[in-house]
Amino acid sequence: MLRGRLEADVLTRQSTPGGTDMSVRSVEDIAPDLSLSQARMTEAGPLTAVGPETSLTVKSAVDLVVIGLGYVGLPLASGAVDAGMSVMGLDVSERVVRGLNSGRSHVDDLSHDRIVEMLGGGFRATTESQVIRSANAIVICVPTPLGDDGGPNLTAVREAAWMVAKNLAPGALVVLESTTYPGTTDEVVRPILETSGMSAGRDFSLAFSPERIDPGNSRFGLANTPKVVGGYTQGCAARAAEFYQRLVERVVLAKGTREAEMAKLLENTYRHVNIALVNEMSRFCQDLGIDIWNVIDCASSKPFGFQPFYPGPGVGGHCIPVDPNYLSYSVRTRLGYPFRFVELAQEINSGVPRYVMRRIQDLLNSRKKSLSTSSVLLLGVTYKENIADQRESPAKPLARLLAGSGAAVSYHDPYVPVWNYGAGAINCVPDLDAALQACDLAVLLQAHEQYVSSDGVRGAALVFDTRRVTNGRNVSHL
Numbered sequence: 001m002l003r004g005r006l007e008a009d010v011l012t013r014q015s016t017p018g019g020t021d022m023s024v025r026s027v028e029d030i031a032p033d034l035s036l037s038q039a040r041m042t043e044a045g046p047l048t049a050v051g052p053e054t055s056l057t058v059k060s061a062v063d064l065v066v067i068g069l070g071y072v073g074l075p076l077a078s079g080a081v082d083a084g085m086s087v088m089g090l091d092v093s094e095r096v097v098r099g100l101n102s103g104r105s106h107v108d109d110l111s112h113d114r115i116v117e118m119l120g121g122g123f124r125a126t127t128e129s130q131v132i133r134s135a136n137a138i139v140i141c142v143p144t145p146l147g148d149d150g151g152p153n154l155t156a157v158r159e160a161a162w163m164v165a166k167n168l169a170p171g172a173l174v175v176l177e178s179t180t181y182p183g184t185t186d187e188v189v190r191p192i193l194e195t196s197g198m199s200a201g202r203d204f205s206l207a208f209s210p211e212r213i214d215p216g217n218s219r220f221g222l223a224n225t226p227k228v229v230g231g232y233t234q235g236c237a238a239r240a241a242e243f244y245q246r247l248v249e250r251v252v253l254a255k256g257t258r259e260a261e262m263a264k265l266l267e268n269t270y271r272h273v274n275i276a277l278v279n280e281m282s283r284f285c286q287d288l289g290i291d292i293w294n295v296i297d298c299a300s301s302k303p304f305g306f307q308p309f310y311p312g313p314g315v316g317g318h319c320i321p322v323d324p325n326y327l328s329y330s331v332r333t334r335l336g337y338p339f340r341f342v343e344l345a346q347e348i349n350s351g352v353p354r355y356v357m358r359r360i361q362d363l364l365n366s367r368k369k370s371l372s373t374s375s376v377l378l379l380g381v382t383y384k385e386n387i388a389d390q391r392e393s394p395a396k397p398l399a400r401l402l403a404g405s406g407a408a409v410s411y412h413d414p415y416v417p418v419w420n421y422g423a424g425a426i427n428c429v430p431d432l433d434a435a436l437q438a439c440d441l442a443v444l445l446q447a448h449e450q451y452v453s454s455d456g457v458r459g460a461a462l463v464f465d466t467r468r469v470t471n472g473r474n475v476s477h478l
């Protein structure tokens with residue numbers, strides 16, 4: 001066993017005028033103790049899997065099976081198809097599988113046309129776990145929500161690991177990409193996989209590689225975002241690095257699975273804490289009559305040692321409000337003491353919707369109106385701009401607070417035709433201009449292109465812009 005002896009290293013796939021040079025450092029260079037012939041010891045035989053929604057026949061080995069076809073798994077499958085791999089997607093949701101096999105995307109970053117292209121490249125989705133038997137590599141991208149106790153709910157990770165254990169072929173590579181607390185790959189996934197009778201590092205390869213996908217980011221995608229890889233052994237790391245080198249420009253080797261797991265949590269916690277910092281500063285800057293946005297612009301002129309973060313109506317998505325809790329939970333339960341930065345950031349960021357409500361109240365009062373008799377139009381209810389994802393969006397707690405104070409709440413969002421913030425489903429206002437004119441106050445929560453361009457909020461009497469993307473005499477900023 002060679003655990004923990006690999007130093008942090010970087011593999012770079014260099015672009016050449018004629019294409020991509022894949023001949024940079026070989027796997028043997030970094031892990032001479034693992035021969036590639038050992039990496040793939042057997043090939044599974046022909047497999048026929050017939051699901052209720054798809055019928056597929058896999059006659060030969062599949063390069064990759066992606067388990068969990070959501071925001072993380074589907075872009076990975078897409079990148080792998082582009083890299084010339086034969087790819088199967090495995091998901092428990094028949095709706096997801098049926099949709100994909102009929103060319104429909106359910107993920108913002110991939111269009112329907114792209115799914116059709118993937119199908120043309122041989123991609124198929126299935127609910128049948130036997131597809132794993134023929135896989136050279138299996139990557140697990142299932143959800144890791146927060147449990148009722150505030151800790152990570154690893155049910156889907158365990159279920160996926162059991163599916164793999166029951167179908168694992170010797171020599172395969174298994175990678176966990178789901179965000180989780182450090183130790184999960186070694187302590188939760190490995191023991192389940194080893195119920196197959198095979199040992200990690202000897203009979204199959206095991207690694208963790210955190211997903212860094214940023215939905216809606218047109219500049220950084222799978223290929224040009226470096227991929228951190230931590231192996232259970234040096235050989236596992238080399239095998240995983242070799243796999244990811246086919247998909248991304250740069251692979252960064254972590255010392256082990258725990259370092260790779262922790263790196264993801266450091267990234268997310270760093271953002272969580274810094275967003276909390278500016279959210280807290282924005283409150284007292286408001287009380288001091290200082291423009292926080294201008295403060296951040298000025299500080300950002302420093303060419304080193306400062307990275308700008310901006311205040312907002314609260315944090316959403318999975319990475320910021322949820323993932324850092326895995327770490328504080330893990331520190332508290334294992335070591336018995338708190339991870340104070342995360343807990344403080346959580347407290348500050350989750351309190352922002354209430355602060356936003358107070359600012360709305362003050363603005364209405366300045367016009368001799370009360371919140372309880374006013375109509376408030378929310379603009380953008382997703383968790384970030386220009387995508388449809390609503391997970392953990394701060395719009396929901398804000399809407400509940402406003403409605404609880406008696407305000408008449410309506411919303412507009414080009415990505416969300418029907419919305420439920422907890423008081424039953426409501427429809428998006430059909431005519432934005434008419435709704436802006438009719439409301440007492442509009443709150444800009446997400447900087448969707450429609451609101452930013454062409455004076456999108458001009459018609460409203462009062463606008464509270466939590467993103468500082470609009471200007472005008474009727475506009476106040478957070």
Ligand SMILES: NC(=O)c1ccc[n+]([C@@H]2O[C@H](COP(=O)([O-])OP(=O)(O)OC[C@H]3O[C@@H](n4cnc5c(N)ncnc54)[C@H](O)[C@@H]3O)[C@@H](O)[C@H]2O)c1
Nearest residue numbers: 068069070071072091092093141142144156159178179211
């Ligand atoms: N969305 C992001 O921006 C993002 C970024 C980085 C990391 N992550 C992490 O990646 C993981 C996946 O997140 P996501 O956003 O892709 O989730 P998602 O909800 O978009 O997709 C998960 C998919 O997994 C399927 N699934 C659930 N249980 C399964 C099981 N047992 N077997 C097979 N399929 C199963 C679901 O049906 C769904 O299609 C999470 O741990 C998340 O924290 C997400």
